[in-house]
Amino acid sequence: MSQNQQSGDEASAESESLITTDVQPAETNRRSRSATILETRDLSVYYGDDRALTDVSIEIPEHSVTALIGPSGCGKSTFLRCLNRMNDLIDACRVEGEVTLRGKNVYDEDVDPVALRRQIGQVFQKPNPFPKSIRDNVTYGLEVQGKSATDEDVERALKGAALWDEVKDQLGSSGLDLSGGQQQRLCIARAIAPDPEVILMDEPTSALDPVAASKIEDLIDDLAEEYTVVIVTHNMQQAARISDRTAVFLTGGELVEYDDTATIFEDPADDRVEDYITGKFG
Amino acid sequence: MAVDRERAGAGFGEVSRVKGVAFRYVSFGASIVGLVALATLLVYVFIDAFDLANTNPVWLLVYFLTLVVPFIGFCLYSAGDRALTRRTALVLGGGLVATAVAFEAIELLITPIPRLTWQLAYLFVVVAPVVSYVVFVGAQKPVGATGFGLLGRTLGGAVLGTAVAILFIVLDMRLWFLVFTLGVVPAGAARAYGRYRGSGRALGLSIPVGVLGAVAAVFLRDVLRTYPTPPFIFIWTFGAPIALAAGLFVLNRGGTRRSAAAVGGVSLAAAAVGTVTGSSALPEGSAVLVFAAAAAPLAIHLHGVLDAEKGRVGLVLPVILGGGVLLGAALVGAFGIPGPDPWLDPGYLTEAPSRTAVEAGLYPAIVGSVIIIALVAVLSFVLGVGAAVFLEEYTADTGVVGAIARIIQINIANLAAVPSVVYGLLGLGLFANLLGFGFGTAVTAALTLSLLILPITVISAQEAIRAVPDELRQGSYAMGATRWQTTKKVVLPEAMPGILTGTILALGRAIGETAPLIMIGAATTVFSAPSNVWSRFSAMPMQIYAWANFPQAEFRYGVVAAGVVTLLIVLLSMNTTAIIVRNKLERDS
Numbered sequence A: 001m002s003q004n005q006q007s008g009d010e011a012s013a014e015s016e017s018l019i020t021t022d023v024q025p026a027e028t029n030r031r032s033r034s035a036t037i038l039e040t041r042d043l044s045v046y047y048g049d050d051r052a053l054t055d056v057s058i059e060i061p062e063h064s065v066t067a068l069i070g071p072s073g074c075g076k077s078t079f080l081r082c083l084n085r086m087n088d089l090i091d092a093c094r095v096e097g098e099v100t101l102r103g104k105n106v107y108d109e110d111v112d113p114v115a116l117r118r119q120i121g122q123v124f125q126k127p128n129p130f131p132k133s134i135r136d137n138v139t140y141g142l143e144v145q146g147k148s149a150t151d152e153d154v155e156r157a158l159k160g161a162a163l164w165d166e167v168k169d170q171l172g173s174s175g176l177d178l179s180g181g182q183q184q185r186l187c188i189a190r191a192i193a194p195d196p197e198v199i200l201m202d203e204p205t206s207a208l209d210p211v212a213a214s215k216i217e218d219l220i221d222d223l224a225e226e227y228t229v230v231i232v233t234h235n236m237q238q239a240a241r242i243s244d245r246t247a248v249f250l251t252g253g254e255l256v257e258y259d260d261t262a263t264i265f266e267d268p269a270d271d272r273v274e275d276y277i278t279g280k281f282g
Numbered sequence B: 001m002a003v004d005r006e007r008a009g010a011g012f013g014e015v016s017r018v019k020g021v022a023f024r025y026v027s028f029g030a031s032i033v034g035l036v037a038l039a040t041l042l043v044y045v046f047i048d049a050f051d052l053a054n055t056n057p058v059w060l061l062v063y064f065l066t067l068v069v070p071f072i073g074f075c076l077y078s079a080g081d082r083a084l085t086r087r088t089a090l091v092l093g094g095g096l097v098a099t100a101v102a103f104e105a106i107e108l109l110i111t112p113i114p115r116l117t118w119q120l121a122y123l124f125v126v127v128a129p130v131v132s133y134v135v136f137v138g139a140q141k142p143v144g145a146t147g148f149g150l151l152g153r154t155l156g157g158a159v160l161g162t163a164v165a166i167l168f169i170v171l172d173m174r175l176w177f178l179v180f181t182l183g184v185v186p187a188g189a190a191r192a193y194g195r196y197r198g199s200g201r202a203l204g205l206s207i208p209v210g211v212l213g214a215v216a217a218v219f220l221r222d223v224l225r226t227y228p229t230p231p232f233i234f235i236w237t238f239g240a241p242i243a244l245a246a247g248l249f250v251l252n253r254g255g256t257r258r259s260a261a262a263v264g265g266v267s268l269a270a271a272a273v274g275t276v277t278g279s280s281a282l283p284e285g286s287a288v289l290v291f292a293a294a295a296a297p298l299a300i301h302l303h304g305v306l307d308a309e310k311g312r313v314g315l316v317l318p319v320i321l322g323g324g325v326l327l328g329a330a331l332v333g334a335f336g337i338p339g340p341d342p343w344l345d346p347g348y349l350t351e352a353p354s355r356t357a358v359e360a361g362l363y364p365a366i367v368g369s370v371i372i373i374a375l376v377a378v379l380s381f382v383l384g385v386g387a388a389v390f391l392e393e394y395t396a397d398t399g400v401v402g403a404i405a406r407i408i409q410i411n412i413a414n415l416a417a418v419p420s421v422v423y424g425l426l427g428l429g430l431f432a433n434l435l436g437f438g439f440g441t442a443v444t445a446a447l448t449l450s451l452l453i454l455p456i457t458v459i460s461a462q463e464a465i466r467a468v469p470d471e472l473r474q475g476s477y478a479m480g481a482t483r484w485q486t487t488k489k490v491v492l493p494e495a496m497p498g499i500l501t502g503t504i505l506a507l508g509r510a511i512g513e514t515a516p517l518i519m520i521g522a523a524t525t526v527f528s529a530p531s532n533v534w535s536r537f538s539a540m541p542m543q544i545y546a547w548a549n550f551p552q553a554e555f556r557y558g559v560v561a562a563g564v565v566t567l568l569i570v571l572l573s574m575n576t577t578a579i580i581v582r583n584k585l586e587r588d589s
């Protein structure tokens, strides 16, 4: 009994030291003060009869990085897909509750999900560039919106995704010829080219090596200057390093805690969150 | 202790593989039997079609030395592999002795072999496989790639041009001239302008402009009285665009302006030559199209070869072949060696059926087949891809729509197995009787055959579409693309190699069908090519079938064999096209 207690204390001490070296709370606070851009109210999602999310309410501030963490199968991806209505593509999926983007419920009758997705970009776990040239990949979003893309647009997006210097001489070659990390940055460039308001990322670095991953982490930090980033990650250190706010989901699709990242990692209110973060759970 | 040692001595024990080994040899034997049966059939058809049975062996020897040996030499030179050269020589030499001895032994001891000599057996059993193998190996290397690329492209272009030219037997050339001038040219111009200036409006306008022009053309067709001559129409609607496309292609590939102009110029010049030469059995002036279609890929290929600096030697291949034929002809002529009198000759392809076997030709049936295949290709591609896209991309998996889609799916799978006679009956009842498209007309036949292969095209297109990774669709939807945009810009380009392969293979099935054509009342023999799609026609398999029932042996062997070889060549070249298209598109993406 006493031994258990002790090992728990040790673990939390360890995690605390780990966090404090990586997070700069000052910056975190500056960003999290801004206005809410995305908000969900009592959001529940069902796949057939199975409930994947239970009454999730959350307010996501503008120009910030919000991390979603939690054990596998707890509904993080499901939650993310609710925000840009990618769940509409899954027949069995049913959504209850509200998701508002700047106060407008995106599940209202008069909202066109296609138009919504033009406001909310998404980056997937596995890099999925189109089998087209790098330029065509970047201009895809503008093209489907019926806008003509200039060379400046391409350059801006690729620079935004920190890929410009590596590919500026081969814009005509296939996006599939790039390395995995480059492909993922190409996907980020593709997502930011049409200038959305929000960028959703579902474990964007889990298929990459540490160097490529850290490049993308730096990039996310920069992206938050212009965009609102919501990122799912299984990597606690990553969440701690790059996010301003962190939401912890637990099995059953419940949002158990949502707060400033520093608070979540240093002094979580819920015991289950502490257990999860210190690795005793899930 | 003792037990332990015993176990160790026994190793890991034995696992029986008898069944596996037996299975392997049985499967191997079965495939060999199948191949040999097929090969024997083909050999005899070939012998009959080219009248090889009565050929003077010296004649064979002359051409073997002047044509085949240099050709093999070229391939071996390209392969650049000494071991291969030695092996080839060994097989050719050893094969010669082995075939001669074995052949004579069988004839002497077992049974006489009809219509074959040991020289012919040597050609078919040893030389033909060796040639295919060295071509295969040689074509992989730069020299061979250059040579065969040159021949293949030129030949392919010419065949394609000829097929399109044949269509103008039934198409209204003057209407096409108006449609091209008023519809295609303005639409193309709008498109080019839109691309060049990045103007979405011009791009969007191109299709309405084209449709409007086409409609206007239909109205003007009977109003206008004077038209340019056919050769000019072909230059304007095919020669010039092909030359332009060839030039742009070279520019796009990074060629200089001068080389692009040269390539375009060569194509245009070839087209101009076509205005002077006659067009034989094809519509007047269409030699322009054939020459341009052959010259453009040739010029593009030449440009690529001269640019690459590697494998230029390959360009001598046509010289080797042409020289071989000429030298052989000279020798044969000088020594007065009689050659074979093949049934399958130019006359056979350009003349109508006749009462006498010597004059009989397949021309009307070839034209009929080409027209039907063109119609079937368009119909089944549009319908097949449309149905496949609908079933794969537009239907939900659940609910009423999902249930309907599943029922359709099951029915399509079953339709693929329905005998073709039944489709013939359907075509007879539906298209010929009910809709009044006429008995034995090209339209009725094309619709019936399209229905026949529709299940195959739908299923193969569905498979190709299903093979497109879902991540790409997700990526596209997440970018705010609509379903149509996702289908058009991501799914279809990715699935196109598979769709094209499936469609072309299915077309091969349609071209050889006879039963449905008999059912809808297609003629077995017609003496002139169909003048429009509503006239009675015959197709190659129908004509072959008719000849096979003639009392004269010359028809039943020679003429039929020539028809079968023609049909097989068409089929094989279609399948080859399918494979090349697939490989090329797959490499590009």
Ligand SMILES: Nc1ncnc2c1ncn2[C@@H]1O[C@H](COP(=O)(O)OP(=O)(O)OP(=O)(O)O)[C@@H](O)[C@H]1O
Pocket: A047, A052, A070, A071, A072, A073, A074, A075, A076, A077, A078, A079, A090, A092
């Ligand atoms: N397309 C689907 N159809 C049916 N059930 C689904 C579907 N997608 C997810 N689910 C279910 O919803 C629940 C939540 O899944 P989700 O993918 O959102 O989890 P996650 O938190 O993203 O997990 P991971 O960390 O492993 O990616 C799981 O129980 C899963 O089985």
Ligand SMILES: [Mg+2]
Pocket: A076, A077, A078, A202
């Ligand atoms: Mg997930």
